[in-house]
Amino acid sequence: MGLSDRQGVKQTMRLASLGMMFWILAGAAAVLADDSAPRKADHPAPPTFAKDVLPFLKAHCFHCHGTEDGKNKADLTLSKYADDLSVQQDRKVWDNVLHMLRTGEMPPMERKRPPAGELEAVIESIEGVMANLDCSKAPNVGRVTVRRLNRDEYNNTIRDLLGVDFQPAADFPQDDVGYGFDNIGDVLSTTPLLFERYLAAAESILEKVIVVPETAQPKDIRLQGLRVSRGMGEETNGGGVLYGEGEAGNEQFLDAGDYNIHVEVYAKQVGDEKVRAAIRLNRETVKEFEVTSSSRNQLQVLEAKVRVQSGTARVGAGFLNPFVAPDHTDETPHRRLLFVRSIVIDGPYNSPPPPASANQNKLLAHAEGLEPREAAREIITRFSTRAFRRPVKAEEVERILRVYDIAEKEGEKYEERLRLALCRVLVSPHFLFRVENDPPGAKPAETYKISELELASRLSYFLWSTMPDDQLFNLALNGELRKNLDTQVQRMLKDKKSSAFVENFGGQWLTLGRLALVAPDINYFPQFDDDLRAAMQKETELFLEDIVREDRSILHFLDADFTYVNARLARHYGIDGVYGAEFRKIKTPANRGGLLTQASILTLTSNPTRTSPVKRGKWILEQLLGTPPPPPPPDVPEIDEKKIPTGSLRQVMEQHRANPICASCHARMDPIGFAFENFDGIGAYREKDGGFSIDPSGELPDGKKFDGPSGLKTILKEKKELFARSLTEKILTYGLGRGLEFYDKCAVDRIIAALEKNNYRFSTLIVETVHSDPFQMRTATGEKP
Amino acid sequence: MMQRISRRTVLRGLGTVVALPALEAMLPRQIRAAEKVAAPRRMAFIYVPNGCHMDDWTPAKEGTDYELPAILQPLAPVKDDVMILTGLMCDKARPNGDGAGDHARASSAFLTGAQARKTAGANFRSGISADQIAAQKLGDQTRLASLELGIEKFRGTGNCDSGYSCVYEHTLAWRNPTTPLPTEVDPQIIFDRLFSENSNDPERLKRRRLRSSVLDAVLDDAHSLERTLGGADRQKLDQYLSSVRDIEDRIQRAEKLPPVELPQGTKRPNEPPADLTDHLHLMSDLMALAFQTDVTRIITFMFAREGSDRSYPMAGVKEGHHTITHHQNKPELLAKIRAINTYHIEQFAYLLGKLKSIPEGDGTLLDNCMIAYGSAIGDGNRHNHDDLPVLLAGRGGGTIKTGRHTRVERETPINNLWLAMLERMGAATKQLGDSTGVLQGLG
Secondary structure, three states: OOOOHHHHHHHHHHOOOOHHHHHHHHHHHHHOOOOOOOOOOOOOOOOOOHHHHHHHHHHHHHHHHHOOOOOOOOOOOOOOOOOOOHHHHHHHHHHHHHHHHHHOOOOOOOOOOHEEEEHHHHHHHHHHHHHOOOOOOOOOOOOOEEEOOOOOOOHHHHHHOOOOOOOOOOOOOOOOOOOOOOOOOOOOOOHHHHHHHHHHHHHHHHHHHHHHHHOOEEEEEEEEOOEEEEOOOOOOOOOEEEEEEEEEEEEEEEOOOEEEEEEEEEOOOOOOOOOOEEEEEEEEEEEEEEOOOOOOOEEEEEEEEEEEEEEEEEEEEOOOOOOOOOOOOOOOOOEEEEEEEEEEEEEEOOOOOOOOHHHHEEEEEEEEEEEEHHHHHHHHHHHHHHHHOOOHHHHHHHHHHHHHHHHHHOOOOOOHHHHHHHHHOOOOHHHHOOOOOOOOOOOOOOEEEEOHHHHHHHHHHOOOOOOOHHHHHHHOOOOOOHHHHHHHHHHHHOOOOHHHHHHHHHHHHOHHHHOOOOOOOOOOOOOOOHHHHHHHHHHHHHHHHHHHHOEEEEHHHHHOOOOEHHHHHHHOOOOOOOOOOOOEEEOOOOOOOOHHHHHHHHHHOOOOEEEOOHHHHHHHHHHHOOOOOOOOOOOOOOOOHHHOOOOOOOHHHHHHOOOHHHHHHHHHHHHHHHHHOOOOOOOOOEEEEEEOOOOOOEEOOOOOEEOHHHHHHHHHHHHHHHHHHHHHHHHHHHHHOOEOOOHHHHHHHHHHOOOOOOEEEEHHHHHHHOOOOHHHHEOOOOOOO | OOOOHHHHHHHHHHOOOOOOOOHHHHHEEEEEEEEOOOOOOOEHHHHEEOOOOHOOOOOOEEEOOOOOOHHHHHHHHHHHHHHHEEEEEOOHHOOOOOOHHHHHHHHHHHOOOOOOOOOOOOOOOOOOHHHHHHHHHHHHHHOOOOOEEOOOOOOOOOOOOOOOHHHHOOOEEEEEOOEEOOEOOOOHHHHHHHHOOOOOOHHHHHHHHHHHHHOOOOOHHHHHHHHHHHOOEEEHHHHHHHHHHHHHHHHHHHHOOOOOOOOOOOOOOOOOOOHHHHHHHHHEEEEHHHHHHOOOEEEEEEOOOOOOOEEEHHOOOOHHHHHHHHHOOOOOHHHHHHHHHHHHHHHHHHHHHHHHOOOOOOOEEHHHEEEEEEEEOOOOOOOOOOOEEEEEEEEOOOOOOOEEEEEEEEEEHHHHHHHHHHHHHOOOOOOOOOOOOOOOOOO
C-alpha cells in the first residue's frame, strides 16, 4: 500500500507473532474481499471517530486496550486515538483492527459480545472514517528531498547535453533503491567514491568531445619495400632496379601538408645520354633529374617538395630513358640501369589543423571577433544554462570563469581551459542535483506551486529520464508550460525518448532486473540460454511500449490479445510460422495474453529447478495489486518430516493450508500462483508437471472461484480499481521521487476517478499525475536562510 | 629491480594482476628503510552471508591442541596464523521488536553494533562501522583511507528484506549512521583507484592543481546552495560536501606521500572474470597488493551480499544459497550448506596464503595483519545472532596469539572484538555500538 507508518507497525509487532500475522493481513484481505460491501455507510452524514467509533471502543475494547494509571495495559493501545485524523495517520493499525472485528477474533470470546447490529455499524464507521480524508481542505502535498541524478539520468543528460552517447555511468556504484525505485530523493546518497567517479567521468567525456587541434609533427618516413612496375625492373633488398620505363615506389598514408621527398639513387651509365629519373607523386611527375652517379659508391640524392591532401599517396622514382645496347644479352647484360636505394619522406610542414567534430563546433560556437575569454564567457553561459536547467546569473558565470583563468595561468591552451571550466560545471551540485527552491519568505508548512522551470525538469525526468529539451525549456522560460501541459505530455509520450520511461519505470515496477540474475538449472531447463533470456525481456519491454505509445487501457497489462515475439520466443511459446530474430507484433495464442503469462514474469518468479506458486502469488499481490502479504514470522515452525505429503507440488504445498498459522497468508498467495502451474519455471506451457497432472483452478479468500489463468485474469480485471490504485501509487512514487504518505490518498483518488471516466487510458494516468497537487506543488520548510 | 611505473604504462597493461612475492628490496621505502620502525598494522573484515553450519565449524576442543572441523579444513596450511573465536553475538541484528528482516539487520550491525532503522526508503540509518572509525583516525597516513570491496553489483529491485532498504545488505562500511559506503566489484576499477594517481612528475602535479581548483569552486557552489535549502535537502548537500572534501584531502595527502612502487610483474586486470573463484582470487590479490604497497591499511570485503541467493555449482550446489539455508534440518540441505561454507573458507585460505607469501620485516605481511572473517548470522534457518562463526587471522604485529580456539563468555558482543582490533591499530575508542569493553585474551 506504500504508506509509511512506523509507529503503528512497531506497536503491532509487539503482539504475539501469531496474532500479528492475522492483523496485518486484515488490510489486504479486507480490500480483496470488499468489492461488494458498500464503501460508505448509509448515514446521512459521514461517520466521525468521536461520534460513531469511540463509544464502541469504550464499551468493548478499552478494558484491555486502554490505560490504567497512565500505563498501557496491552501492547496495542486504542485509547490514545482522539479524532479522525489520528486514525487516518495510523492506517496499518486500524486495518488490523478492522480485520480482527470482521473475523470475530476481537472482542475475544470471553468478553460480552456486542449486539449484532453494533458490530456491523462500527466496522462501517471505521471504514468511513479512514476513507474520509478531507480532500477539500488545502492539500498536503508533501516535500521531495532534493534528488541527485541517478545513473540512467546522468547518462541520458550527458547524452543530450553534449550530443554523444558515452554511458559514462557504467562504472558508477549502483544507486540505492527505495519503495521499489532507484530515483527516490531521500535514498540517493553521495559518497566520496561516487564523487570520484563524477570527476573522472566529466574529465574523460570532455577530453573526448573537445579535442585540442594539434598539428601533426614532422617526422621522417622511410618507404618500406619498394615495388617495381612489372617487367620494368626487379626488387632488390628493400629497394629496386629499373631497366625499363617503370617506377619503383610504394604507397603511404600522409596527413595533409608539405613534404620533402629524398630518393637515393645510383646508375649504370650506358650509351651517350646520362640516366634521367623523375620523382613522381601518384604517378605524376613532380621533377626530373639527370643522374650523374655511375656506381654504387656514388649515391646521389634526388630531392623534391610536394604538398598533399590527407590520404594515401604513391611516391616513386621513375626511369625516363632506358637504353639497351646492341650487344646486350641476358648472359652479358649491357643496358642503362637506375638503382633506387631508398625513398624517404619528411614532413608534414605547414599542415592545416585537423577539423573539429560537429559536436565540438556546436559546443564551442561563439560570436565572431571575440577575445578568447569573452568567447569562453559566451560558451559557458550557454552551457551552464542548459546544464543547470535554469538561467544563470552573470556573477555565476564570472565565478566559473575563475577556473578558466587558473588554467590559463598554468599554461593550458584555449580548448584545455574550456574543458576545465565545463568540467567544473559538470561536477557542480547545480548539475548533479535537481534543485527546487522554496519561494523567499515562505512560512513553515506553506504549500506553493513550483516554478515553471522546476516543473519542466520534473516532467522531463519523469517521462524521459533526462533534461528538458529546447521546446520544454523555452516554454517554461516564457511561463507557458502549464498552459500547454497536456499537449506537451502527449508529445513526450510519443517521442522515442519515452522508452526511458518504459525501461526505468516499467522495468522496476515489474522487477525485470531479476530476470538478468535468474539461473535456471541446466538439467531441468536445457533450452534456456541468454538469447532466450534477452528475448523474454524484449517482449515485455515492447509490450509496455505499445501500451504507452498507443495509449491503450491499462487493463491490457492484465490481459491483452497481442504481444511481440521473435523466432526464438515464438518457438518457446509453441507458436508456428515466426522466422527471424527481429520482433514483430502477433495475436496471442488462446492460453496467453497480458503480463502474467509472459515468460519474463513467469521466469523471474520461479526457482532454479521448479516453479514457485508462492513467489508468483506474492509477486502479483505485491506488484500488481499493491496488497503484499506480510513477511513470514521470524520463527517459521519446523515442518514435521513425517507428515510431508507426497505427490504433486500442489499436494505438497497443501501443508500451507493445513497448518492454520501458515494458512492465513498462504491462502492468499498459493491459489493465485497455482493458477499458472501450466507454465513451467521458464514460462513454457506444459500439460503435466513431472508425472503429475496440473490443476490450475483455485479459490480466493473472498470465495471467488476460477478454473485457470483466464478465469483468474477475469477476476483480476474486475478488481480494476484495486489494480489502478496500485499502479497509480507506483507511478506517483516514481514521478515524485518520494514514498507516498497518507495524505497522498486525495491525489490518488482523483487520478483514479479520472481513469474511470476515461476508460483507464494510459495517457490519462500520466496527465492526471502531472496535474496532481503533489506533482505541481511543494511544501516549504520555512527555515530561515 | 625497482620499477617506477608511469600512469600510461600502468593503463596500457593487460592481463590479471600477478603480484609476485616481493623481494625484500621491493618493499615500499618507508617500510624497508626504517628498520627501527615496525611495519604498519593492517586490518580487514571479510563477510559471508546466511550464517554457517556451526556443527561442522566449531572445534570440539579449546586451546592450541584442537582439530580443524570439516568446514575449516582448507585452513590447514595457515592453522597457526588463525584464531577461532566461539560464542560471540550480535544483538543489534536481532529483531528487538522490529519483526522480520534478519538479513538486512545482520550485515548492517556486523561492524556497527547498531540496530538498523526499519525503512524501505526514507531515512535509512545504521551506525558508524569499526573500519571507518579506524579510517577517520588513520586515513590521512595512506593514499586511500579505506577500501570497500564486494562481489555482487546489482542492488535488486523492490523491497530487499521484509521492509528494509536494499542499502543494508550491500555493504559493511558506514561512514556515519546515514552514509553507507558502496562496494566496488570491478577489479580493473579498483586497480586504477589504487594505483593510477601515484607519480609526482610535473604534468601530474599540474593536473592535481587544476583538479583542486575545480573542487574548490564546486565547494563554493555547494556552500552557497546549501544556504538556500532547508530540511532534508541540507543533509543531501552535506553528503556532497563531505565527499568533495574527501577527494580534496586525498589529493593533498597524495602530494605529501612517497610514490607507490608496484612489485615487478604487476599487471592491470581485465574485466571482472565470469568465474566466481577467479573473481574472488583476483580481489584477494588486489587486497594483498594494496596492503603490500601501503596504499591503504583498512579493507572490508563481502564475499556475497547478506541474503545472497547465489548458487555455487563449483561446490556442487545448484540451488540458491539463501534458499537452502532454510534447511529445516534436512540432511541433504545441511550438506550443501557445508559445501558452500567450505568453499568460502577455501577462498579465505587463498587470501591468507597470499598475505603469508609476502615477506615483511622479520616475518610476513600476514604477521602484521588482523583479518576478521565471519557472519552476523549463526544458523541460517534459525536466524539466530549468537554463536557466530568468527575467525581472526594474522598476528597484528605481534599482539595476537594465533593458532588456537577460544570460547568467549556467552553474549559477548562482537563489537568487543572490533574494539580490540582498533586498539591495536592505534585507533582505540572507548565504545562502539553495543560494545561492553575491549575483548581480552587475544594477546
